[in-house]
Amino acid sequence: MRIAIASSSVALLFAFASPTVHAATASVYAHVETKYEPNVIGPGNTSCTTNNDTRECNRLLDQPLLVTDQNGVSTGSQLLREVYAPGNTSGSPNFRLTGDAFALALPGSLHASVAVEVTGTGGAFVPGISGYGYAAVEDRIRIRSSTLANGTAVTLSTVFNITGIGEGTLYLNVVARRDGIETVLFGDTESSNSAQRSIAGMGGSFIAYIGETLDVDYSLRASTGVSTAAWQADEVANGRTSQSSYGNSAYLYFASADPGVDVYIDGVGGYDYVQPPAIPEPHTALLMLLGLAFVGTRTLQRRRNTP
Numbered sequence: 001m002r003i004a005i006a007s008s009s010v011a012l013l014f015a016f017a018s019p020t021v022h023a024a025t026a027s028v029y030a031h032v033e034t035k036y037e038p039n040v041i042g043p044g045n046t047s048c049t050t051n052n053d054t055r056e057c058n059r060l061l062d063q064p065l066l067v068t069d070q071n072g073v074s075t076g077s078q079l080l081r082e083v084y085a086p087g088n089t090s091g092s093p094n095f096r097l098t099g100d101a102f103a104l105a106l107p108g109s110l111h112a113s114v115a116v117e118v119t120g121t122g123g124a125f126v127p128g129i130s131g132y133g134y135a136a137v138e139d140r141i142r143i144r145s146s147t148l149a150n151g152t153a154v155t156l157s158t159v160f161n162i163t164g165i166g167e168g169t170l171y172l173n174v175v176a177r178r179d180g181i182e183t184v185l186f187g188d189t190e191s192s193n194s195a196q197r198s199i200a201g202m203g204g205s206f207i208a209y210i211g212e213t214l215d216v217d218y219s220l221r222a223s224t225g226v227s228t229a230a231w232q233a234d235e236v237a238n239g240r241t242s243q244s245s246y247g248n249s250a251y252l253y254f255a256s257a258d259p260g261v262d263v264y265i266d267g268v269g270g271y272d273y274v275q276p277p278a279i280p281e282p283h284t285a286l287l288m289l290l291g292l293a294f295v296g297t298r299t300l301q302r303r304r305n306t307p
Helices: 233-238 282-290
Strands: 002-004 024-033 055-065 073-083 095-106 109-119 128-144 153-161 168-178 181-192 202-209 213-227 240-256 264-267 302-305
Touching: 024 073, 024 095, 024 109, 055 073, 055 095, 055 128, 073 128, 109 128, 109 213, 128 240, 153 168, 168 202, 168 240, 181 202, 213 240, 240 264
Parallel strands: 073 302, 095 128
Antiparallel strands: 002 181, 024 055, 024 128, 073 095, 095 109, 109 240, 128 213, 128 264, 153 202, 153 240, 168 181, 168 213
């Protein structure tokens, strides 16, 4: 779904307020849980408030996102659970469930990945395992020009590029506040509901005015899960795995639709959305994908449970 609301270039009918300068903020979630509900767990799920032998969920909410901090805001969760059926004295679990989720927010870019696996001989009850990685940024962008007067209408374009594969959602919303009224200038959501598909990128254009400040919200979700239903001989031999890999992924740009127009677009915290961000080195991207590049990763929990 794409929404682009245009307005005429007639005289501006609203006054520009002087915005309070503040840094962008970021929220990140990483959630792994031994249930088969990949589209249910995540932000808004109260189970993220506590961790136990079936769940590992870590989150950071509304954290300052500074241009000078190259590490951004990140979190991750890892879970390992071994399930034994009653009477199993072999020392080998009937099911071994592992999951790893990671989320990273940087100015102008989002990264999320999750991987889950189930192995074992079967014969015990456990629904499955799901994982969820989510990164979101709230920022404000200023529209400036060294030659055009405040109030001049300009057409801006936006592109939100993404690479990766798996279930997930990419979201972008651009809002203006004019005369106290919120107006959506651009809104788009792209999703993938298959581990074999990619989320589509997005782009479009909208009308803004020199001198105004716009609110920008953008987010990326990666999720996946596997169940233990109908466990067969090939699962005993190979297990079941699934992943959603957007670990080095979504980059947001704004620019004037007319290259000849003198327009500058930057975040009030100092990030320049016109300049393409640096792409991480391959080894850094791999660490992101595996969920090993976050600060404060909890130690892998090894748990043995009898249902």
